[in-house]
Amino acid sequence: MDYIIRDLLRAQDMDGLEEVQQSAWGYDDRDLTPGSLFTVHAHMGGVVCAAFAPDSDLPVGFAYSFPAKYKNQMVQHSHMLAIRPEHRHSGLAARLKIHQRDRSVELGYDLMTWTFDPLLTKNARLNLGKLGARAVSYHPDWYTIKGGIYAGLPADRFFVEWDLHKEVFEQPKTPPSGEMALEATGTRAGTPNLELSGAVVLIESPRDIDALKKTDLSAAQTWREAHRMVFPHYFGSGYVVTEIHDTGERTFYHLER
Numbered sequence: 001m002d003y004i005i006r007d008l009l010r011a012q013d014m015d016g017l018e019e020v021q022q023s024a025w026g027y028d029d030r031d032l033t034p035g036s037l038f039t040v041h042a043h044m045g046g047v048v049c050a051a052f053a054p055d056s057d058l059p060v061g062f063a064y065s066f067p068a069k070y071k072n073q074m075v076q077h078s079h080m081l082a083i084r085p086e087h088r089h090s091g092l093a094a095r096l097k098i099h100q101r102d103r104s105v106e107l108g109y110d111l112m113t114w115t116f117d118p119l120l121t122k123n124a125r126l127n128l129g130k131l132g133a134r135a136v137s138y139h140p141d142w143y144t145i146k147g148g149i150y151a152g153l154p155a156d157r158f159f160v161e162w163d164l165h166k167e168v169f170e171q172p173k174t175p176p177s178g179e180m181a182l183e184a185t186g187t188r189a190g191t192p193n194l195e196l197s198g199a200v201v202l203i204e205s206p207r208d209i210d211a212l213k214k215t216d217l218s219a220a221q222t223w224r225e226a227h228r229m230v231f232p233h234y235f236g237s238g239y240v241v242t243e244i245h246d247t248g249e250r251t252f253y254h255l256e257r
């Protein structure tokens with residue numbers, strides 16, 4: 001479909017974004033970001049952009065960022081990117097991010113930041129492999145969201161930096177190669193190896209955490225616990241996460257010094 005992407009400014013345009021949040025995340029009212037906040041940031045140096053089907057005024061997806069200070073630098077912090085399930089897999093999220101990037105550059109920004117759940121490995125391919133962002137730190141309990149697609153596990157997040165002047169191109173999908181800091185034992189996380197120092201370190205993550213949560217919640221929890229141990233260690237040792245490898249059966253984060 002030939003989607004149209006445009007910036008939103010008017011308060012009455014923002015209500016539709018609450019419905020997109022509900023359909024994308026399954027949030028209850030408590031966790032929704034209200035339209036009034038989007039309006040304020042749209043007027044106060046943020047970026048609120050949405051995608052529409054050609055014949056409709058109802059948004060099918062949106063991206064939202066606001067001005068923030070990070071490491072002594074003003075950045076756009078992107079708090080939300082969401083596409084309604086029936087409009088996914090057509091490159092729309094990537095197009096919204098590029099639009100959001102272009103607006104941010106016009107506003108004078110060089111860097112965008114955001115967070116995502118390391119256990120949602122498909123998001124990692126979009127953020128790292130397609131957009132070229134990199135994860136630089138790990139934050140346990142970044143939110144206290146308890147409902148929707150995040151139910152059952154603490155809301156930990158990777159913190160991502162995106163250089164807005166870097167050329168965006170999709171990295172080829174390559175097989176994992178490097179020293180193994182964490183891998184599965186059956187469906188559970190194994191014991192992390194915190195002794196590595198090579199150029200590339202690999203950290204496994206379940207390929208489909210939602211399916212694992214449904215069949216074995218305690219196995220899913222072992223991954224959260226192991227990631228809480230292994231990622232902060234390697235970030236603290238000077239590594240950043242630049243890609244995720246998918247073998248078709250397993251997925252591995254790729255960390256470089």
Ligand SMILES: CC(C)(COP(=O)(O)OP(=O)(O)OC[C@H]1O[C@@H](n2cnc3c(N)ncnc32)[C@H](O)[C@@H]1OP(=O)(O)O)[C@@H](O)C(=O)NCCC(=O)NCCS
Pocket residue numbers: 024025081082083084087088089090091092093094095115116122123124125126127
């Ligand atoms: C993440 C999300 C915005 C992707 O939207 P989209 O329009 O389908 O994304 P695009 O078509 O631009 O890109 C697809 C890529 O996104 C990735 N992706 C992210 N989530 C995915 C999902 N649930 N299913 C499949 N692919 C997904 C894949 O890498 C895919 O690339 P591939 O086609 O090479 O496998 C959408 O799934 C969504 O709204 N999810 C819920 C909200 C959320 O998690 N937002 C945070 C994003 S960091």
